[in-house]
């Protein structure tokens with residue numbers, strides 16, 4: 007098996023046989039990176055077998071599967087981390103080695119260590135055609151909105167900073183307030199990482215947006231408003247969610263008028279992020295109040311569609327509806343095929359790295375819950391699957407904070423804040 011050295015920390019090969027893994031360890035490699043989706047051709051060993059062969063050979067292993075026509079920045083960063091985290095060289099492969107080299111090269115250009123003009127000749131020097139990497143860079147450079155995703159491993163949530171490169175104005179979407187339910191501790195590590203990014207890039211925050219009142223994590227909207235002074239916003243139907251949960255929590259003096267946010271968006275409302283035009287689409291189903299933000303050619307769809315290999319969000323929370331979710335998804339899929347789709351969660355199916363960006367075209371052709379499925383079929387399978395899902399770990403913690411726009415409950419007379427839990431209210435336990 008021929009191995010091509012790319013940098014001191016990285017070498018490439020074509021698809022290796024499992025029998026070669028022990029030899030790689032003897033040659034001094036520390037980790038295998040498999041950049042190839044399973045099932046591309048008969049006889050391909052696949053993720054699980056490669057993970058086992060790596061472990062048996064004493065090698066680390068990372069699964070970063072990509073298709074060369076659907077590479078995203080998350081793939082590039084995951085590949086960089088897999089190499090950087092490893093002391094000693096990594097051997098990366100796909101079918102021919104090309105996709106692994108594309109991932110490496112894109113990271114070098116994004117980080118300014120290689121010029122765009124050097125990409126093709128760098129590829130030729132190693133015997134590869136990197137035209138696809140060049141096309142990726144040119145396409146990204148032409149997008150009206152610049153999107154940076156921040157993944158929260160604890161909750162599988164993706165938070166976004168979306169900015170207008172011409173004015174350096176940005177919006178923050180769905181920021182997470184860290185919460186450890188075992189100790190009751192709150193923290194702002196993720197929100198502060200977003201603020202660091204904003205400061206490093208010289209951005210001005212114009213909006214702090216939530217797509218819906220989250221049921222699985224606390225929103226950092228209120229904290230970020232305190233830190234930046236930017237207005238907060240959410241979908242106007244949040245008032246229906248407030249009414250519903252005010253009852254569940256038995257809160258007597260809680261205002262259910264949405265006054266906890268600076269702006270409530272109705273379907274079709276428009277707003278600006280610098281020179282970027284943004285439109286709000288009402289997208290109910292996962293919750294009563296969910297919205298999609300369409301910013302430039304980027305749709306922030308949160309918990310409607312997940313990545314094509316994951317499918318769709320659940321629709322069984324109080325106020326949820328699989329039928330409404332289907333309609334909302336169809337509306338998203340009626341956007342132009344090249345619309346970029348940014349999802350709100352990724353639960354890393356099959357042990358792959360976290361990914362969050364796709365296109366309407368990819369979703370239409372490959373979403374495992376939606377492509378080639380009828381409305382009736384979707385509703386049936388969505389409802390059946392939802393019956394098997396336990397409630398999110400933090401649903402009772404999260405809603406009472408998120409229906410207050412991400413504010414924690416007021417402190418009691420000892421200065422401490424407390425959460426409150428209704429017992430036997432949701433009726434969906436997984437014993």
Ligand SMILES: N[C@@H](CCC(=O)N[C@@H](CS)C(=O)NCC(=O)O)C(=O)O
Nearest residue numbers: 221222309318319320397398399400
């Ligand atoms: N295990 C997670 C599940 C969170 C969850 O239910 N996520 C929602 C979005 S808020 C979902 O749609 N999940 C789909 C699924 O788990 O298949 C937790 O406990 O937090």
Ligand SMILES: [Fe+2]
Nearest residue numbers: 220221222309
């Ligand atoms: Fe959600």
